[in-house]
Amino acid sequence: MSLRLNVNGEDRFSAAEPLTPLVDVLRDEFHLTGAKIVCREGFCGACTVLLDGRSVMSCLVPVGLAADSEVRTVESLATDGVLSPLQLAMEQHDAVQCGMCFPGMLMSLTSFLERMPNPSRDDIKAALAGNICRCTGYERIVDAALSVVRAA
Amino acid sequence: MPGQDGERLYVATSLADALAALAERGRTASVLAGATWTMRAPLRHEPQDLSYVAISKIDELRRVEVLNHEISIGACVTHAELANALAFLPECSALVQAAGNSANPAIRNVATIGGNLCASAFAAADLVPALICLDAELEIARPDGSERLTVERFLEIRSDIEPGRLVRRVIVPRTKRRSAHIRLPLRKAGDYPVASVSLAATLGPTGIVESARLAVGSVEPVARRWPLLEAGLVGRALDPRHAAEQAERLCGDFSGRDGIEAPGWYRVKVLPSLVRRAVLALQEQS
Numbered sequence: 478m479s480l481r482l483n484v485n486g487e488d489r490f491s492a493a494e495p496l497t498p499l500v501d502v503l504r505d506e507f508h509l510t511g512a513k514i515v516c517r518e519g520f521c522g523a524c525t526v527l528l529d530g531r532s533v534m535s536c537l538v539p540v541g542l543a544a545d546s547e548v549r550t551v552e553s554l555a556t557d558g559v560l561s562p563l564q565l566a567m568e569q570h571d572a573v574q575c576g577m578c579f580p581g582m583l584m585s586l587t588s589f590l591e592r593m594p595n596p597s598r599d600d601i602k603a604a605l606a607g608n609i610c611r612c613t614g615y616e617r618i619v620d621a622a623l624s625v626v627r628a629a
Numbered sequence: 630m631p632g633q634d635g636e637r638l639y640v641a642t643s644l645a646d647a648l649a650a651l652a653e654r655g656r657t658a659s660v661l662a663g664a665t666w667t668m669r670a671p672l673r674h675e676p677q678d679l680s681y682v683a684i685s686k687i688d689e690l691r692r693v694e695v696l697n698h699e700i701s702i703g704a705c706v707t708h709a710e711l712a713n714a715l716a717f718l719p720e721c722s723a724l725v726q727a728a729g730n731s732a733n734p735a736i737r738n739v740a741t742i743g744g745n746l747c748a749s750a751f752a753a754a755d756l757v758p759a760l761i762c763l764d765a766e767l768e769i770a771r772p773d774g775s776e777r778l779t780v781e782r783f784l785e786i787r788s789d790i791e792p793g794r795l796v797r798r799v800i801v802p803r804t805k806r807r808s809a810h811i812r813l814p815l816r817k818a819g820d821y822p823v824a825s826v827s828l829a830a831t832l833g834p835t836g837i838v839e840s841a842r843l844a845v846g847s848v849e850p851v852a853r854r855w856p857l858l859e860a861g862l863v864g865r866a867l868d869p870r871h872a873a874e875q876a877e878r879l880c881g882d883f884s885g886r887d888g889i890e891a892p893g894w895y896r897v898k899v900l901p902s903l904v905r906r907a908v909l910a911l912q913e914q915s
């Protein structure tokens with residue numbers, strides 16, 4: 478049986494077994510490799526995508542439960558090669574290092590800033606509680622997110 | 630109609646549909662809500678069940694209804710939805726704090742109250758002690774009707790519930806109480822609590838505690854009340870230091886579970902501090 482998902486605005490179909498983690502379908506079938514597979518236990522946040530607008534750990538979402546839903550991955554953020562304001566801020570603040578955690582960071586923050594447009598520094602840190610980075614120490618990431626808020 | 634034979638995941642569209650699908654599959658099927666616990670079964674070296682009946686798309690299981698005498702919470706209400714829906718009710722602070730601080734935001738967007746109650750091997754579940762301290766009940770739907778039982782009773786029998794039944798909703802009685810949920814994770818961000826304390830109390834006009842329910846989570850395999858400490862809190866004003874001293878004296882009531890994140894003795898050792906913080910939190914509520 479084929480499952481329909483709307484991924485980044487486009488209808489996609491998968492014949493994967495319904496308990497397959499969404500992240501595996503995104504990467505292996507749809508070749509959207511932005512979401513990263515790291516812990517597979519919902520702890521690190523590297524596989525964060527948006528499901529009907531809410532941030533989720535795609536390693537713990539069975540693809541069968543994502544059927545007929547809208548999925549947004551990091552690949553959706555830049556349009557026609559132009560980075561989103563959040564992506565641009567990360568680049569300008571030199572916040573990106575190895576890049577493993579970054580797609581998840583961006584998706585968590587994208588969803589968060591859509592819901593809370595004027596957060597405090599502590600609000601941003603709380604929003605990133607499920608996104609672990611072993612390179613940066615987080616501060617420049619938070620600085621970058623705050624700069625987007627202040628520029629809005 | 631239930632799905633085809635051999636289908637591993639059936640997504641039910643109504644409660645009746647889910648019950649029919651479970652009845653058809655018998656012991657080969659389990660209920661799936663948010664899936665965050667079930668999807669990690671391989672990491673726990675546990676086999677997944679042969680098939681699942683998903684209930685998270687059933688509208689009636691996703692509702693929170695605040696009535697005059699009780700709050701009805703559908704089994705598939707997520708932690709994030711729960712924290713948001715009850716944020717305006719000070720009497721439910723314990724549940725709001727438990728739902729709003731567990732795990733991390735992306736898990737809270739998916740993990741459900743029903744799943745938290747049914748994951749019998751999940752000792753660190755935050756909602757469970759909070760629901761115990763609020764004297765919550767739950768309703769189990771079965772093909773021929775439903776039954777209502779306390780959360781405490783459900784915890785005793787949850788591993789032996791017959792196939793074909795599912796948790797439909799959780800019911801929290803409304804009373805004029807103060808409550809708080811205090812948790813100690815090793816890292817502030819995203820960790821399970823090493824130990825948690827949920828406290829609810831009603832106070833008389835002069836500030837004397839008239840009734841208290843205190844539940845401890847994550848210390849033992851299953852959350853439970855601390856009756857001797859509850860008795861020690863009743864009949865006097867809220868006093869964080871005194872409560873912590875009582876907890877210190879009564880800590881022998883608990884046998885901490887050893888785990889990767891903390892040894893059992895440590896979980897017990899931190900309880901007086903958590904009790905002190907819980908009583909302080911109630912003192913600060915007005």
